[in-house]
Each structure stands twice: as C-alpha cells, then as structure tokens.
Amino acid sequence: MDSNSTVMDLHATKFAGVHKRKCGKYGAAIKDPIKKKKVWLGSFKTAQEASNAYLAKQSEFAAQLEPVKANQDSSKSKSSASATAQLMQKIPSSLLKPQGSNSTNTTSAAERSKANGKNPFIREIRKDPFQEKQGTRSSSDGCNSNTVTTSNTKAKISLHGIRRQKNGKYGAVIRDPISLKRIWLGTFDTVEEASEAYFSYKSEFDKLCQLGNKENKPKDCGQIQHESPVGASSSLDTASVGRKKRHKTTHIIGVHKNKWGKYTSEITNPITKKKIWLGTFHTAEEASRAYQSKKLEFQKLVSAKEPQSTNKQTHSKQHGKKKLVNGKQSHVNCETFQSGQRIDSCEQSHSISMTRNLLGTSLGTAEEAFHAYHQFKEFDFQCSTKAELQSNVLTDSSGGEKKQEGQVDEDLWMGQWVQVPGGSEVKFSVKLGLPIIDNYGSLLGYILIGLALVVVILLCIYRKRKQKQKKKELSLETMKKVAAFDHGSDRITITSMDQSKKGASNSGFSSAAVSSDESNTAISQSLVVLTSPEMNNGLKFENLLKAPAELLGRGKHGSVYKVMCDNPKMTLAVKRIKDWSISGSEFKKRMQKLDQIRHPNVLPAVAFYSSRQEKLLVYEYQNNGSLLQHLHGFQTGQTFHWSSRLSIAAGVADALAFMHQELQHDRIPHGNLKSSNILLNKNMEPCITEYGLMSSAGISTIQNQAQFPSSSNVFPITDENAEALFKADIYAFGVIMLELLTGKVQNNGLNLASWVVSVLREEWTVEVFDRTLIQEGASEERMVNLLQVAVKCVNHSPEARPSINQVALMISTIRDEDDRSIDVSASTSTVI
Numbered sequence: 001m002d003s004n005s006t007v008m009d010l011h012a013t014k015f016a017g018v019h020k021r022k023c024g025k026y027g028a029a030i031k032d033p034i035k036k037k038k039v040w041l042g043s044f045k046t047a048q049e050a051s052n053a054y055l056a057k058q059s060e061f062a063a064q065l066e067p068v069k070a071n072q073d074s075s076k077s078k079s080s081a082s083a084t085a086q087l088m089q090k091i092p093s094s095l096l097k098p099q100g101s102n103s104t105n106t107t108s109a110a111e112r113s114k115a116n117g118k119n120p121f122i123r124e125i126r127k128d129p130f131q132e133k134q135g136t137r138s139s140s141d142g143c144n145s146n147t148v149t150t151s152n153t154k155a156k157i158s159l160h161g162i163r164r165q166k167n168g169k170y171g172a173v174i175r176d177p178i179s180l181k182r183i184w185l186g187t188f189d190t191v192e193e194a195s196e197a198y199f200s201y202k203s204e205f206d207k208l209c210q211l212g213n214k215e216n217k218p219k220d221c222g223q224i225q226h227e228s229p230v231g232a233s234s235s236l237d238t239a240s241v242g243r244k245k246r247h248k249t250t251h252i253i254g255v256h257k258n259k260w261g262k263y264t265s266e267i268t269n270p271i272t273k274k275k276i277w278l279g280t281f282h283t284a285e286e287a288s289r290a291y292q293s294k295k296l297e298f299q300k301l302v303s304a305k306e307p308q309s310t311n312k313q314t315h316s317k318q319h320g321k322k323k324l325v326n327g328k329q330s331h332v333n334c335e336t337f338q339s340g341q342r343i344d345s346c347e348q349s350h351s352i353s354m355t356r357n358l359l360g361t362s363l364g365t366a367e368e369a370f371h372a373y374h375q376f377k378e379f380d381f382q383c384s385t386k387a388e389l390q391s392n393v394l395t396d397s398s399g400g401e402k403k404q405e406g407q408v409d410e411d412l413w414m415g416q417w418v419q420v421p422g423g424s425e426v427k428f429s430v431k432l433g434l435p436i437i438d439n440y441g442s443l444l445g446y447i448l449i450g451l452a453l454v455v456v457i458l459l460c461i462y463r464k465r466k467q468k469q470k471k472k473e474l475s476l477e478t479m480k481k482v483a484a485f486d487h488g489s490d491r492i493t494i495t496s497m498d499q500s501k502k503g504a505s506n507s508g509f510s511s512a513a514v515s516s517d518e519s520n521t522a523i524s525q526s527l528v529v530l531t532s533p534e535m536n537n538g539l540k541f542e543n544l545l546k547a548p549a550e551l552l553g554r555g556k557h558g559s560v561y562k563v564m565c566d567n568p569k570m571t572l573a574v575k576r577i578k579d580w581s582i583s584g585s586e587f588k589k590r591m592q593k594l595d596q597i598r599h600p601n602v603l604p605a606v607a608f609y610s611s612r613q614e615k616l617l618v619y620e621y622q623n624n625g626s627l628l629q630h631l632h633g634f635q636t637g638q639t640f641h642w643s644s645r646l647s648i649a650a651g652v653a654d655a656l657a658f659m660h661q662e663l664q665h666d667r668i669p670h671g672n673l674k675s676s677n678i679l680l681n682k683n684m685e686p687c688i689t690e691y692g693l694m695s696s697a698g699i700s701t702i703q704n705q706a707q708f709p710s711s712s713n714v715f716p717i718t719d720e721n722a723e724a725l726f727k728a729d730i731y732a733f734g735v736i737m738l739e740l741l742t743g744k745v746q747n748n749g750l751n752l753a754s755w756v757v758s759v760l761r762e763e764w765t766v767e768v769f770d771r772t773l774i775q776e777g778a779s780e781e782r783m784v785n786l787l788q789v790a791v792k793c794v795n796h797s798p799e800a801r802p803s804i805n806q807v808a809l810m811i812s813t814i815r816d817e818d819d820r821s822i823d824v825s826a827s828t829s830t831v832i
C-alpha cells in the first residue's frame with residue numbers, strides 16, 4: 001500500500017460515520033435521532049466525501065431537532081433565550097454564518113433558529129447519536145472544534161463557551177483549534193458580553209479554518225488545528241501571534257524551495273547516513289509527502305532492526321524528552337513555510353498514527369499522538385540537520401526520482417537553506433559540503449568557488465604557455481637536427497626525434513601546399529612540402545628526420561645526405577642549401593615551376609622544405625654515383641669508355657637544351673652545372689641534378705668568374721644579363737666535355753679550360769685526351785670534333801659561345817658518326 005492510500009485509510013477511521021468498504025470505497029451512515037434508525041447515506045470514493053455527506057445529514061438532523069429541543073428546554077432556558085435573542089441583534093451577521101463544510105444545511109438551521117428567536121450558537125451540546133456508539137471524540141460539525149461533543153450532561157444547559165459562575169458573573173472559555181487548549185476569555189457581568197467575547201474569538205478561529213479549507217481539500221478541525229494559519233488576520237491573542245511569527249522561519253524538514261519555485265526533497269538515510277535525493281515537486285505537500293513516506297520507510301527499517309525492548313526504551317527516553325521540550329511544543333508542532341505552504345494534514349495524521357506505531361506505545365488520545373509525532377519530528381529534525389551538515393557528498397540517489405538536469409545540480413552546488421540547531425539557518429551546498437551563506441550572510445562558499453575558478457584559469461594559462469614552449473622547443477630541436485646534417489661527421493644517424501614526432505605529426509611532405517614566409521614555430525606543419533606527390537608515397541618530414549642519414553658530400557652551396565627512409569621504404573638524397581637568400585615564396589614558385597618541366601636526363605626533386613633559415617631539397621638517391629666519380633674511377637674502378645662518355649655528353653646536351661628552352665622565359669638556368677651534378681641512373685644514363693637551385697645572388701662558379709672577371713660573385717639577373725646566365729651553363733657544359741675528353745677534373749688547382757686552350761695552342765692536341773681513351777682506340781677524329789665543341793663553349797666571351805641547341809646538334813652529329821663507324825667496323829669484322 002502506498003503512502004497516500006495509507007493516509008486515506010487512517011483518515012477514514014477518523015471520520016465519524018465513515019467506514020471503508022471491502023470494495024475500497026467509503027460508506028457513510030448516520031442514526032436518525034428522531035426515528036432512532038440508522039440511515040445509509042451511500043458509498044463514496046473518498047473518506048472526505050463520505051464524511052461530508054455524513055456531516056450534511058447530521059446538520060439536517062440537528063436542524064430538525066432544534067424545535068423539539070427548544071420546546072423541551074424552553075422552561076429552563078427562558079431567560080437565556082431572551083438574553084441570546086438580544087445578543088443576536090448585536091452580533092454581526094457574518095458571525096452568525098454557520099461553520100463547516102455542510103454550510104447549506106447549517107445555514108438553514110441557523111436561519112430557522114433565528115426566525116424562532118433562538119441563537120443557533122447557543123444551542124445544546126449533545127452527543128452525536130452515531131458517534132456515541134462508536135465512542136469517537138470527533139467534532140460535531142466540520143470545523144467547529146470548540147463545540148466538543150461530550151457526554152457531560154451538565155453541558156446541555158450551558159451556552160457555548162459561557163459558564164455562569166457562582167458569583168453570578170459569566171466566564172467565557174474557548175478552545176484554541178491550533179493549540180487544542182482552552183483559552184480563558186475573562187469574566188463578564190452579562191451573558192451578552194461573555195457571548196460577544198466568545199464569538200469574537202470564535203470568528204477568528206473560524207476564519208482560520210475557512211482559510212485552511214480554501215487552500216486545500218476540506219479538512220476536519222482536528223487536521224486544521226495542526227496547520228499554521230499563515231495569512232490569517234492577526235487579531236488573536238499575543239500568544240497566537242507570537243507563535244505565527246516563530247513559524248515564519250520554520251521549514252518543513254527535508255523540503256526546500258528552489259529558485260524555480262519548485263520544491264525539492266531529500267532525506268538522510270539513518271542507516272547509511274547518506275543523503276538521498278527524493279526529487280523535485282510542484283508543491284511543498286508533494287515534497288513533504290515524499291519525505292515523510294521515505295522517512296517512514298526508514299523508520300520501519302530501523303525499527304525492524306532494533307529489538308522491541310529497545311524500541312520501548314527509546315520511547316520512554318523520548319517520552320521523557322517530550323516533557324523536557326514540551327515548552328517548545330507549540331513551535332515545533334507547526335512546521336510551515338514562509339510561503340504559507342503547509343504540511344498535508346492527512347499526512348500528519350498518518351504520521352501521527354505511524355509515530356504511534358513506531359514509538360511502540362499505546363498513545364491513548366489523538367492529542368498525545370500528535371505531540372508524540374511532533375516530538376519525534378523534532379528529534380528527527382535535529383538528527384537530519386546534523387547529518388546534513390556532516391554529509392559532504394550526495395551519493396545515494398537510488399531512492400529518488402530522476403533529477404531535473406541542470407536545475408538539481410545547480411541546487412546541489414548553490415545550496416539549500418538548512419536549519420541548524422539554535423534556530424539559525426545556513427545555505428548549504430551539498431556538492432561543496434560547505435555552507436555557502438551563513439545566517440550572517442557571509443559568502444563563504446562563493447569565495448571558495450571564486451578561488452577555485454581562479455585556480456582553474458591559472459591552470460589553463462599555464463597549460464597554454466607550456467604548449468607554446470613545447471612548440472618552440474620542437475622548432476629548435478628540428479633546427480638542431482637539420483644543423484646536425486651539416487656539422488656532423490661523415491656518417492650521421494638521427495635517432496631521437498621524439499619532439500619532432502610530437503609536434504610534427506600530420507605534417508610534412510604529403511601536403512601539397514607550400515607556405516610563404518615561414519615561421520620557425522610552425523616548422524613541421526606547413527613548411528615541408530612535397531613537390532611530386534605521386535612519388536612521395538606518404539613521405540613525412542618527421543620520418544625523414546628520424547631516418548638514418550649519411551653525408552655524401554659538402555660543397556660550396558651546402559651538403560648532400562643519403563637518407564635511408566623506412567616509411568616509405570626508399571633511399572633519398574637530401575640537399576641542404578646553404579646561404580641562399582631566396583625568399584620562401586620565390587623558392588616555392590621556382591620549385592613548382594621546375595616540377596612541371598620534366599626531362600629523362602634531369603633528376604626531379606621529390607620534395608622540398610623551406611623555412612627562413614633552411615632550404616632542403618629531396619631527390620631520389622642514384623646508386624651509380626656522379627660523372628665525377630666515374631671519371632676518377634672511384635665508383636666502379638672500371639674503364640670509362642669513349643662511347644659512354646660521348647653518350648653522356650649527348651644526353652646532357654639534349655637535357656640542357658630542353659631545360660633552357662622551357663625555362664628561358666622564367667630565366668632559370670642550371671646555375672651550378674658540374675660533373676658532380678651529373679648523376680648516372682641505373683641504366684648508366686646521365687641525370688642532371690640540382691637544376692635551377694642557385695639564384696643569381698648565389699652564382700659564384702668559376703665559369704662566372706671567367707664570364708664576369710671584373711665583377712663580384714654576386715649580381716642580379718636582369719634582362720640584359722639573363723642570356724649571359726644561360727651562356728654560363730654552356731661554359732659549364734664545355735668544361736664537362738673537357739673533363740670527359742681529358743679525364744681531368746676542374747678544380748681550384750686547375751682551370752681545365754685554360755690548360756686545354758694552352759695545350760692546343762702548342763698543337764699538342766693528343767696530349768689533351770685521356771690516355772685510356774687512346775688506349776681504348778677511340779676515334780681521334782671524333783674526339784677532336786668533340787674537343788672543338790667544348791673549346792667553343794668555354795670561350796671567354798659568352799656571345800662567342802654557341803647556343804645549347806647548336807652544341808646539342810654538334811654532339812649529336814659526332815655521336816651519329818661514332819655510331820656509324822661502330823656499325824661499319826662491326827660489319828667489316830663480320831665480312832672478315
């Protein structure tokens with residue numbers, strides 16, 4: 001059975017003439033006092049309805065009885081009646097308004113009585129015929145609690161609340177429906193004065209009863225007695241007023257009004273000592289009911305745990321305590337809200353009866369039960385308040401309904417007013433486990449929350465700064481690694497790139513975008529760019545930096561490293577360009593342009609990287625080394641035959657002719673053509689590498705010195721000198737051809753072109769050629785032809801140098817002749 005039905009059942013037993021039927025409805029019956037027969041009034045859904053029917057009928061009977069009784073008592077109360085009749089003239093009609101829910105019937109009775117010259121309030125007090133049988137102590141009508149039925153037959157002859165004293169005066173007494181105590185109103189000379197005083201007080205009490213009825217469902221007087229009459233006029237005696245004031249600051253235990261105007265309820269589990277959230281409710285009554293219901297559940301659990309004897313002991317202790325706190329009873333017994341909300345009286349009566357059970361005693365009267373209940377509540381209130389203050393964390397929510405998101409959390413943070421022993425209140429944050437606002441209004445919790453916020457903000461700032469610092473460190477680390485390429489030993493292995501890894505993820509060569517003016521801090525994010533996406537296979541900068549690297553050589557313009565990359569699996573040659581004052585955007589533009597011009601004898605860059613300090617170029621590593629290495633035999637140790645040399649010259653001439661033609665408009669010559677930049681691929685075909693890497697500002701090759709002997713090494717490219725720059729490539733190619741023919745290498749100690757020219761001047765032409773070529777039996781004629789082309793290319797005057805197309809054509813002719821001679825000799829040998 002749920003708490004509500006329990007309440008109603010218990011309630012039913014309190015209504016006179018009402019009983020609960022097997023079908024669950026409530027039957028009402030009353031005894032007709034005239035016919036002396038029991039009259040069935042019907043069955044009703046609620047005990048209240050049944051009670052109303054009963055009371056209505058009862059009033060009807062009372063009205064019918066009035067004339068009969070009046071006749072019977074006329075002789076005895078003649079003087080009283082006349083006095084009352086006078087009083088009736090004085091009493092305002094509002095005071096004559098009959099009380100209780102059965103107003104219609106009572107009104108008619110009052111009117112009839114008035115018509116008969118009889119004050120309906122100066123009526124006899126009689127025992128309810130039906131109640132008499134039941135032996136109940138209920139009131140005779142709905143609200144008129146002061147007209148307590150009694151079996152005292154002497155009362156029949158007395159006026160309501162007015163007693164004639166021995167000294168001939170009239171004393172007035174009224175029963176306070178709130179405290180259930182009789183209030184002495186004083187001694188009066190006349191019955192009219194006494195009666196007036198009585199009715200004056202009575203009307204006040206009646207108003208309170210009516211207010212109670214308006215606010216809630218109809219209640220009997222016993223119920224209303226327990227409620228705080230907030231909002232009623234305060235013309236009652238000072239004791240009552242004082243009581244009301246005290247009630248204003250009292251709260252229902254476990255019920256709190258939140259800022260949304262709703263009521264929340266929570267309870268402390270007496271066993272686990274944890275707070276349980278019971279939910280949010282529209283009315284305080286609902287909240288209180290949930291609280292009481294849960295509390296009773298707990299009490300049952302507790303009482304089930306404790307042996308009966310302990311219960312009795314506890315009761316006797318509490319009973320003793322009851323006496324001690326009796327003085328406070330009137331304060332405790334009315335737990336009302338400031339907002340005027342009240343505890344459901346049904347629930348109270350239920351609680352009284354449950355308290356009775358829980359206390360394990362036979363509390364004789366309803367009054368005793370009521371006091372015991374409130375004493376019990378006070379005790380519980382103190383316990384729960386203590387528990388609330390001790391509890392820091394709200395843990396158990398199983399017993400409660402689902403919280404309203406946000407709102408409840410807010411409540412838990414922002415706190416709820418909790419009354420602490422001593423009468424003061426604190427706003428208590430369950431989440432913080434601290435009072436937020438004490439009864440002096442100090443903002444304890446807010447200060448703590450503020451401090452916590454400051455700490456959080458400081459932590460955020462600290463984290464951001466750390467992240468920035470990390471980025472910087474990463475940048476520096478990357479720079480160091482790059483520098484290590486340059487300054488390390490011949491064999492450098494990069495092992496620790498943790499920082500690069502952290503910061504350089506998702507970056508690197510796979511990005512097709514190229515940044516312009518790069519900042520060091522973003523080194524691994526957008527500055528490493530792959531120019532040939534189809535070749536990179538997901539190559540990333542951090543993988544490149546992580547991979548073992550080996551220095552291949554260091555030249556004027558930087559160093560080249562052989563990098564064995566694991567992911568993707570490929571061997572790369574990374575050129576770090578030194579001191580190239582080209583801007584990032586220009587570099588990017590140039591790399592993109594070069595990437596578009598492809599020739600089989602020109603090695604394309606796989607990727608490039610640019611920052612303010614660094615410019616890197618990544619190529620596929622060529623296993624067969626450079627022309628320089630072949631000429632000196634340190635690549636294979638094998639003889640470098642004439643036909644191969646001629647093929648290389650032809651291939652380079654073709655490639656150079658193509659590149660010059662394509663890049664003429666962009667004014668991008670090779671700029672640093674030399675035998676170390678002619679690589680041999682797996683088919684031993686020549687590949688020009690590092691094409692277009694040097695800007696005008698960086699050109700400082702020996703041929704340029706020859707070309708511009710009077711100028712410094714640094715000069716800008718203009719329309720006028722652009723052609724000259726391409727002619728410098730032809731000079732450089734001339735030197736390469738000389739190297740192929742002589743087997744000698746241009747270096748700082750030898751200006752090959754000058755040496756060849758001087759030898760030729762002496763007409764010792766044969767002395768020029770590489771001995772291995774002579775030994776090989778290479779055609780002297782075609783060697784001389786190639787020598788003449790080379791000498792033309794290394795002419796001091798750029799204008800005197802042939803164009804690259806002419807060079808390529810001449811070499812091609814020589815090669816054709818050579819091929820033909822080979823064919824002829826092959827066919828001759830076949831004939832022989």
Ligand SMILES: Nc1ncnc2c1ncn2[C@@H]1O[C@H](COP(=O)(O)OP(=O)(O)OP(=O)(O)O)[C@@H](O)[C@H]1O
Binds near residue numbers: 558625626679
């Ligand atoms: N892709 C490559 N594969 C194999 N070897 C390479 C590759 N690129 C360059 N090399 C070799 O690396 C060595 C160093 O090259 P580097 O360009 O630093 O020398 P350099 O041309 O003499 O110097 P600089 O270009 O600064 O004047 C050279 O022997 C060159 O042949």
